[in-house]
Amino acid sequence: MSENVTDILKQLEKLNEASGVNVYIPSLKKAVRFKNLNLKQQKDLLKSSIDDTLTRLSFTTKFFSIIKENAIDYIDASKLLIIDRLSIAIALRSAGLSSVYNSINLNDLITQIQSTAIDSTILKSTTDTQGLTVNLEAPTLGTDNDINLATIAKLKNVSDRDVKTQIGELFVHEIVKFIHSVTFKTDDGEQNVVFANLSTDNKIAITEKLPSTATNKILDFIKTYRVFENKFSTLNDVSVEVDSSFFSV
Numbered sequence: 001m002s003e004n005v006t007d008i009l010k011q012l013e014k015l016n017e018a019s020g021v022n023v024y025i026p027s028l029k030k031a032v033r034f035k036n037l038n039l040k041q042q043k044d045l046l047k048s049s050i051d052d053t054l055t056r057l058s059f060t061t062k063f064f065s066i067i068k069e070n071a072i073d074y075i076d077a078s079k080l081l082i083i084d085r086l087s088i089a090i091a092l093r094s095a096g097l098s099s100v101y102n103s104i105n106l107n108d109l110i111t112q113i114q115s116t117a118i119d120s121t122i123l124k125s126t127t128d129t130q131g132l133t134v135n136l137e138a139p140t141l142g143t144d145n146d147i148n149l150a151t152i153a154k155l156k157n158v159s160d161r162d163v164k165t166q167i168g169e170l171f172v173h174e175i176v177k178f179i180h181s182v183t184f185k186t187d188d189g190e191q192n193v194v195f196a197n198l199s200t201d202n203k204i205a206i207t208e209k210l211p212s213t214a215t216n217k218i219l220d221f222i223k224t225y226r227v228f229e230n231k232f233s234t235l236n237d238v239s240v241e242v243d244s245s246f247f248s249v
Contacts, residue, residue, distance in 0.1 A: 078142025
């Protein structure tokens with residue numbers, strides 16, 4: 001009997017690949033084939049909504065795994081951007097569940113996404129403050145996932161009542177995602193620190209030492225980027241919240 005089940009699972013996997021969905025990836029400017037969500041994946045996404053504090057973080061880490069698992073054509077999921085995640089989520093929801101969500105026609109939103117230009121100046125920026133240069137860039141899904149996992153681990157043992165600690169950690173971790181490198185002057189010249197070469201804990205330690213003047217400029221960049229990002233989940237001034245509830249029927 002177990003052998004029959006194994007065969008059935010293999011056949012279902014083949015069917016999933018054969019009925020793939022063409023998903024437009026904004027940063028790549030091309031369509032990539034994806035398998036539709038299966039029931040287990042939908043269940044896992046819905047389960048993430050149970051934890052109120054870490055709902056969004058849990059959802060994004062689970063969906064990152066789904067992107068890697070469901071991509072039929074080869075892509076390096078870790079190098080995609082958050083706008084790509086939005087595009088993939090909306091396309092899979094439309095194709096596998098329903099093309100209408102909260103009175104919004106998702107197919108119209110998909111068409112809009114395909115025609116939305118990506119302004120490279122919004123994806124990267126540099127701030128200079130008091131001899132300190134911070135190079136900023138929109139986080140890749142790989143960076144986003146790494147920081148989210150670290151945040152979940154850190155907040156797992158924090159009481160839900162300790163709101164101040166939760167907000168503080170989320171605030172710092174969100175800033176860390178957008179820092180590519182930091183350059184500062186020393187007695188011997190300049191020292192450049194590339195965040196990709198650091199552990200998450202060291203990234204956080206350096207970020208927490210940044211002066212508020214630099215932090216404010218970073219926050220301005222993040223706000224500008226978020227406005228741009230919202231274009232990929234907003235249709236006729238109505239926004240689609242792409243979270244765990246987005247995949248409920």
